Amino acid sequence: MKHKNSISRRKFVKNAVLLTAAFPAAGSFSKQSDISKTPAAEPVALKWLDSEAPVKLSGATWGVPWPKGVLKKDVSLNLENKDGKSISLQSWPLAQWPDGSLKWTAHAIGANANLPEGLTLKPGKAPTSAKQIKVDETSKSIDIDTGIISCKLNKSGNIIISSISRNGKPALQHGKLVLLVQDRAENEPGESVNSELFDGRIESVAIEQKGPVRAVVKIEGKHSTGKKNLLPFVIRLYFYEGSDAIRIMHTIVFDGDENKDFIAGLGVRFAVPLQDELYNRHVRFTGEKHGVFSEAVRGLTGLRRDPGQAVSDAQVGGKATQDASTFPATVSKRLNYIPAFGDYTLFQPTPDSFEIQKRTKGGHGWIQSAFGGRSSGMGYLGSPLGGVAFGIRNFWQSHPAQLDIRDAQTELAEVTMWLWAPKAAAMDLRFYHDGMGQDTYEKQRDALEITYEDYEPEFGRPVGIARTSELSIQILAATPTNAELSNLASAIQNPAQIICDANYYSKVGIFGGAFSAVSNKNPLEEKINRQLDFYFDYYQKQVDQRRWYGFWNFGDVMHTYDDDRHVWRYDVGGFAWDNSELSTDLWLWYYFLRTGKNDVFRMAEAMTRHTGEVDVHHIGPFSPLGSRHNVQHWGCSAKQLRISTAANRRFYYYLTADERVGDLMREQIHADRTLREIIPGRKIGQVAPKNDSKEELASISFGTDWGALSAAWLTEWERTGDEKMKTKLLNSMETIAGQPHGFFTGVSTMDLNTGKFESADPKQLSVSHLSSVFGLAEICAELIQTFELPEFEKAWVRYCELYNATPEEQKAVLGESLTKLNLKQGHSRLTAFASLRKKDKVLAARAWSEFYGGEAGIKKPVLKVTQLTGPLVLNPIDEAEGVSTNAVAQWGLAAMQCLAFAGSELK
Structure with a gap:
């Protein structure tokens, strides 16, 4: 089979890196298509996610979708504010349509843009700035100048950031990764714990973008002692035109032995040169609700002898004091007797409390300085002549976290941003039970009947799970006011994000057109809207009330509720963490659109970060599969593509152009080969194909397996133009359509090289209620929207029409009726899609009947919560009757898609 639009991945990536405001390389998507007669791209209105322009912008990146055939390959784009003033802009392609036009584009603006409300993206040449980023590379280092700060990065060794200066003044040096590992989780009386210090050793460095507005450097390596390597890492550093900040994306993959390697500290460390007098050195930490801890290394206030109001005011305000010679003699001649506190720690052990301690120096005792609830996780060290602000995003949400300042009384202080706090207990990733004798498939299936946990020895190990964290370093020209530092902390916690209007997203029809913008013209739709709002608000509050936080937990929600204990079933087998079960991720993202x-x-973003990293094995024997819901995110032995699917990641990638999420989706393109070894249905009779001596065949289901594979292949092709991905995808679509019963065939053997399925036995008829509820319905809608394959559309629409049909209707088409079906309400969206494609009002009415019938879903949605307090429960909580995550996610997706596909028949 031969297809058009060939491009090598290497060429596309190279072009994307070099693109600036225009799109000269976008044409490399297609050499043969002619879209010169298609409509011209119209201006796109943009807005800030948080409703208003940020107080201080350090740069922003976002994605914009385009209808098929509208944005030509050679069109340049310009960004204007409401006054018609153009803004320096960098643009690059994210995805293509089959005709060579652009499906998604990415854009970046720097820190010096004039950005009120009313931004518009339109065809036109974008201006360049005098402060555009400069990137110089040698064999040993990379130098990046944003126009405000200059940064030198090393390409080998254990020092990643060699130095950073602002306007020629050194501000930071020796930036590195640190890891503390101990050999026990805790020590019993009389036992000792041995610990080792690792630092990050660079193995590869790549410049992914080099301006003029945005530069991105990717650094990969491993933590090492010189004798032992542990925790591979991926670090990305982001620089923006005219910005004094560096955004850091920090990813680690666990590759240790969870029974021996207990992480006791994980962080980023750097040194800060200090030359000012000790009383002009300032330390700041942000707390909660704009609170700021503010002190000097050598304090001049509260002394027995008063230095004078001017001196006190200057020090408290972070301003330069008068020279010490002008102080009253009662103070100036005794400065050496005032303790200099060089060490400070902000420690957040739980989501509800932090403490700040300080001491003069190592070897001396700590004193308690302050306590609080939820720190926003930013610190500052410097003088009135400048310093470094540093912070961790989702600081308290991802506890235990810690910020350290050491040796601030010397000429070279040390700062560490701890993603896992050394003051906390060591990280314990061991499985939570001993297997309870489940040494055969029969016993494991029997145990599933009581705890819903799918257990198998050695399958509950954490090897391969990952965690991505976001940090920031900002080089300031002076000590910030408390208000300024609070604003900087807010900017880290809620980064500036530009989006399109919901009406535009709906009009373009992105992601299969499986949503519509909110409308309250129909009272019945208005009622659905209220219910959608209620469910989101309820889960958002549950996250906080139930404290679904922590380094490995933040971003996920729980699966099922325990009405008797008034808790979610956090300790009951497969009922605990949700792990994307029944498309919770999709529910949130379509609801956002x-x-x-x-x-x-923000909630969908946190879930994407979590489910794409923690719930997936990125290395090891299970890579790149995900883990089904469990008490521990990685604990279930059901390692499946329905969890790791790229379908859950595409939203965030295209809306933000996030490179790490791009990596996660690319991991999935060869996941079909893992299914040869980790057979999803191995416990219920599914076996590897026979006569596979060349290891080129795999048993692949058309539902959760192929749905995930097709999402990965589609995404890889539209991102890169990879012809092999497109061929494999189209081959699989055509051979599913060619099966005796199409999607109702259920499963067949795939040739892993070509993507073609073997033709199954005509007697084979198989259907599962889970097949289409993990993204298959949504990705099929997008495939039909993208490619013109009538036979595939026919096969999918037939599946959509017949799944909820009467037994008689099923038998008339398939020769027999379908049994053991479930999730009828969730599948109403399939009926709605069939009604749209067939333009069938009867099917549309049937879809609404199925939706409101609520079978195997939510029959009577509630808008009421019951508030419970002690002594019945530990903490005040809200309960909503009949709410479970599976049901809510499926109800939400069905509601939104029925409105999108059959909304005109809602009566």
């Missing part, structure tokens, strides 16, 4: 709400975006 429909509403444009910032709190929905």
Whole structure:
């Protein structure tokens, strides 16, 4: 089979790196298509996610979708503010349509843009700035100048950031990764714990973008003692034109022995040169609700002898004091007797409390300085002549976290941003039970009947799970005011994000057109909207009330509720963490696209980060599969593509152009080969194909397996133009359509080289209620929208029409009726899609009947919560009757897609 639009991945990536405001390389998507007669791209109105322009912008990146055939390959784009003033812009392609036009584009602006409300993206040449980023590379280092700060990065060794200066003044040096590992989780009386210090050793460095507005450097390596390597890492550093900040994306993959390697500290460390007098050296930490801890290394206030109000005011305000010679003699001649506190620690052990301690120096005791609830996780060290602000995003949410300042009384202080706090207990990733005798498949299936946990020895290990964290370093020209530092902390916690209006997203029809913008013209739709809002608000509050936080937990929600204990079933087998079960991720993202709400975006973002990293094995024997829901995110022996699917990641990638999420989706393109070894249905009779001596065949289901594979292949092709991915995808689509019963065939053997399925036995008829509820419905809608394959559309629409049909209707088409079906309400969206493609009002009415019938879903949605307090429960909580995550996610997706596909028949 031969297809058009060939491009090598290497060529596309190279072009994307070099693109600036225009799109000269976008044409390399297609050499043969002619879209010169298609409509011209119209201006796209943009807005800030958080409703108003940020107080201080350090740069922003976002994605914009385009209808098929509209954005030509050679069109340049310009960004204007409401006054018609153009803003320096960097643009590059994210995805293509089959005709060679652009499907998604990415854009970046720097820190010096004039950015009120009313931004518009339109065809036109973008201006360049005098402060555009400069990137110089040698065999040993990379130098990046944003116009404000200059940064030198090493390409080998254990020092990643060699130095950073602002306007020629050194501000930071020796930036590195640190890891503390101990050989026990805790020590019993009389036992000792041995620990080792690792630092990050660079193995490869790549410049992914080099300006003019945005530069990105990717650094990969491992933590090492010189004798032992542990925890591979991926670090990305982001620089923006005119910005004094560096955004750091920090990813680690666990590759240790969870029974021997207990992480006691994980962080980023750097040195800060200090030359000012000790009383002009300032330390700051942000707390909660704009609170700021503010002190000097050598304090001049509260002394027995008063230095004078001017001196006190200057020090408290972070301003330069008068020279010490002008102080009252009662103070100036005794400065050496005032303790200099060089060490400070902000420690957040739980989501509800932090403490700040300080001491004069090592070897001396700590004193308690302050306590609080939820720190926003930013610190500052410097003088009135400048310093470094540093912070961790989602600081308290990802506890235990810690910020350290050491040796601030010397000429070279040390700062460490701890993603796992050394003051906390060591990280313990061991499985939570001993197997309870489940040494055969029969016993494991029997145990599943009581705890819903799919257990198998050695399958509950954490090897391969990952965690991505976001940090920031900002080089300031002076000590910030408390208000300024609070604003900087807010900017880290809620980064500036530009989005399109929900009506535009809906009009373009992105992601299969499986949503519509909110409308309250129909009272019945208005009622659905209220219910959608209620469910989101309820889960958002549950996250906080139930404290679904922590380094490995933040971003996920729980699966099922325990009405008797008034808790979610956090300790019961497969009922605990949700791990994307029944498409919770998709529910949140489609709800965001429909509403444009910032709190929905933030919750969906956190879930994407979590489910794409923690719930997936990125290395090891299970790579790149995900783990089914469990008490521990990695604990279930059901390692499946339905969890790791790229379908859950595509939203965030295209809306933000996030490179790490791009990596996660690329991991999935060869996942079909893992299914040869980790057979999803191995406990219920699924076996590897026979006569596979060349290891080129795999048993692949058309539902959760192929749905995930097709999402990965589609995404890789539209991102890179990889012809092999497109061929494999189209081959698989055509051979599913060619099966005796299409999607109702259920499973067949795939040739891993070509993507073609073997033709199954005509007598084979198989269907599962899970097949289409992990992204298959949504990705098929997008495949039909993208490619013109009538036979595939026919096969999918037939599946959509017949799944919820009567037994008689099923038998008339398939020769027999379908049995053991479930999730009828969730599948109403399939009926709605069939009604749209067939333009069948009867099917549309049937879809709404199925939706409101609520079978195997939510029959009577509630808008009421019951508030419980002690002594019945530990903490005040809300309960909503009949709410479970599976049901809510499926109800939400069905509601939104029925509105999108059959909304005109809602009566």
